[in-house]
Amino acid sequence: NAGVTQTPKFQVLKTGQSMTLQCAQDMNHEYMSWYRQDPGMGLRLIHYSVGAGITDQGEVPNGYNVSRSTTEDFPLRLLSAAPSQTSVYFCASSSRDRASDEKLFFGSGTQLSVL
Amino acid sequence: AQTVTQSQPEMSVQEAETVTLSCTYDTSESNYYLFWYKQPPSRQMILVIRQEAYKQQNATENRFSVNFQKAAKSFSLKISDSQLGDTAMYFCAFMRNFNKFYFGSGTKLNVKP
Numbered sequence: 001n002a003g004v005t006q007t008p009k010f011q012v013l014k015t016g017q018s019m020t021l022q023c024a025q026d027m028n029h030e031y032m033s034w035y036r037q038d039p040g041m042g043l044r045l046i047h048y049s050v051g052a053g054i055t056d057q058g059e060v061p062n063g064y065n066v067s068r069s070t071t072e073d074f075p076l077r078l079l080s081a082a083p084s085q086t087s088v089y090f091c092a093s094s095s096r097d098r099a100s101d102e103k104l105f106f107g108s109g110t111q112l113s114v115l
Numbered sequence: 116a117q118t119v120t121q122s123q124p125e126m127s128v129q130e131a132e133t134v135t136l137s138c139t140y141d142t143s144e145s146n147y148y149l150f151w152y153k154q155p156p157s158r159q160m161i162l163v164i165r166q167e168a169y170k171q172q173n174a175t176e177n178r179f180s181v182n183f184q185k186a187a188k189s190f191s192l193k194i195s196d197s198q199l200g201d202t203a204m205y206f207c208a209f210m211r212n213f214n215k216f217y218f219g220s221g222t223k224l225n226v227k228p
Contacts, residue, residue, distance in 0.1 A: 042219050045216065045217075048214050050214050094214070106160035109159075111158075
């Protein structure tokens with residue numbers, strides 16, 4: 001059981017470039033989300049999804065897009081990278097169907113640097 | 116919006132001793148979940164313990180236990196018999212509706228030999 005698979009692990013971009021962070025889960029979880037982690041600020045919610053075809057904004061959505069065409073996949077797109085988007089990004093999933101899944105399952109994170 | 120506050124940016128404890136990490140939160144909800152996550156240098160996020168707000172009994176997982184004070188909106192984590200492997204960042208988190216988690220800024224715990 002792979003859990004939440006997030007790629008790439010590291011990425012360096014130049015200002016203005018675009019890219020997509022990939023996220024897939026194989027647990028049939030209905031909830032998926034993206035967080036960014038910055039020093040001294042914990043994890044902040046960027047976007048989330050409660051099911052295929054349904055997405056919504058979190059605390060810090062500006063500069064990011066998401067889509068959820070399948071239950072398994074939830075990619076995060078940076079439209080035009082800025083140095084302020086230098087951060088560690090985490091994808092996560094959860095479910096209310098089973099008590100054991102009522103928590104966040106995290107991917108391994110992506111260290112993104114924007115120069 | 117919900118807020119989660121961890122007022123201790125960094126703490127140290129001697130191996131085998133006990134340490135308590137503090138967390139307070141603000142919400143108008145009556146039903147929610149609270150969590151402690153551990154993040155070692157590997158960057159992996161590991162669930163330490165979970166508490167459901169409607170349960171009176173404090174959650175316990177081996178050496179880890181919580182002191183959940185619902186009226187005071189306090190959720191502290193006690194680590195007993197601290198081990199070197201407990202060295203990590205610890206994040207307190209609040210969840211409602213299973214799709215929105217709110218995290219504190221974290222406490223860096225250093226266990227000294």
